[in-house]
Structure formats: C-alpha cells, structure tokens
Amino acid sequence: MDQNTGKIIAFSGQTSSKSPDSELFEAIRMAEALIFASSEPVSARHLKDKLPNDVDVATVLTELQKLYSSRGVNLIRVGEGWAFRTASDLSFLLARDQVQQKKLSRAALEVLAIIAYHQPVTRAEMEDIRGVETAKGTLDTLLETGWVRMRGRRKTPGRPVTYGTSEAFLDHFGLSEIRDLPGMDELRGAGLLSARLPANLHIPQPPADPGLYGEDEEPLTDIDLEELGLLTPRVEDD
DSSP: OOHHHHHHOOOOSOOSSSOHHHHHHHHHHHHHHHHHHOSSOEEHHHHHHHSOTTOOHHHHHHHHHHHTTTSSEEEEEETTEEEEEEOGGGGGGGGGGSOOOOOOOHHHHHHHHHHHHHOSEEHHHHHHHHSSOOOHHHHHHHHHHTSEEEEEEESSTTOOEEEEEOHHHHHHTTOSSGGGSOOHHHHHHTTOSOTTSOTTOOOOOOOSOTTSOOTTEEEOOHHHHHHTTSSOOOOOOO
16 A cells, blocks of 8 residues: 555555545545645635546545644635645744735724624624724725625615625634634633623624625626726727
C-alpha cells in the first residue's frame, strides 16, 4: 500500500487492480490541487463537478482536512467554500508581511456589527437600531473592505437596498459560517459589552443561511445594479 495513502484512510478486503483507497487518494490529490490553485474559497458543488462521479466529496474534504490538520497550513471551511489558510499558531510568522490597514471608525464598527447580526438590513433599519443617522461614507467604507455587500431590495415602498456580510467577512474573522458569531454570554465574558447596557438588551441569532432571500426581500436586478452604479449601463443599438 502507498505510504501516503495509508495515512489518509485504510481499506481491507479489496483486491481489484484499482482499489478504493487509491481512487480516494487520487480524488484527494485532485481536490487539493483545485483548492490550492484557487484565489477564492472553493465550494463543494464545484469540487463535485470536477471530481469523478463516484467520489463522495464530503469524505474527500474530511480526509484532506485531517491530512492538513497538523501542518503549517490548514484546510478550513469559509461559508459555503473551502480554502487553505495559515495555521493559527503560526500567524505570527506573517505579521511583518501584512499590509498596515486603516482602523475602522467607531461608527463603522457599529454598523458592521448591526449588519452581521441583523442581516438582511436596510440603512433605515440600521439608523433605527443605532438611534443616529448613518453617513453614506460609513457604508462606502465597509463596502470597500469587501466585508459588506448589497444583497437585495426590501419589498416595501421605495424598495430600499438590503445589506449583508460576505464570505470575505467570514474569512477575515475566522468564521466558518455567520452563526459562529459570538452570542451575548460570549461577548460579555470577553469584556466586549459595557456593564451599563440595558438588562433587556437582546442580540439576535444570525440567519442560518444569509444567502437565502426572505419573503420581504428580492434579489438585485441588472437595472438595480445600474441605478446603484454597480453595473455599466447598457447601450441600445440603433
């Protein structure tokens, strides 16, 4: 048996020329190459399209994750995708190479927290929660970071834009999914909540799947994107 293959998974009672363990090992190598070469997290659906039809993608990812669990890079889930990231205990080695980033203002941090926990949320809803007006520059800054995205429109008069977090937000803060955000007890235990907060303060549970649209929300169309300056207007032929 191939030494590397034996480290991943062992099978017994197989005598065919191409045993299941060798097929799995080859599928793991293919998945490893696809994830390594991608600049963005790779979804299980994309891997399923690329790997042989008889391969169980979940098994491949589990075994690949085990294989890298003690290495300098780990395979982690980022939202609906998978990516290789530096092992957390070795992050200090890259500290000198990181680009110095401008700190977000307090207002931007407040708005980011509201979007993360209340998504999908409109600008008016953010202002209602904060009790103050939200400057356009604050939202622009968050959109520029790539952590926040325009996701749809509310089915109410004026069709206000709804905002939500992106996979880049999950990746930056080391979250597998949005529901991994800390709850009230965790925030209080970490000293991140003021002791003067109202006793009835409630932090909502983030949505299980922020990619789904609710009954009161609809996706952005090309016309919406043009109006918001996110898509170059189409030129009609004469």
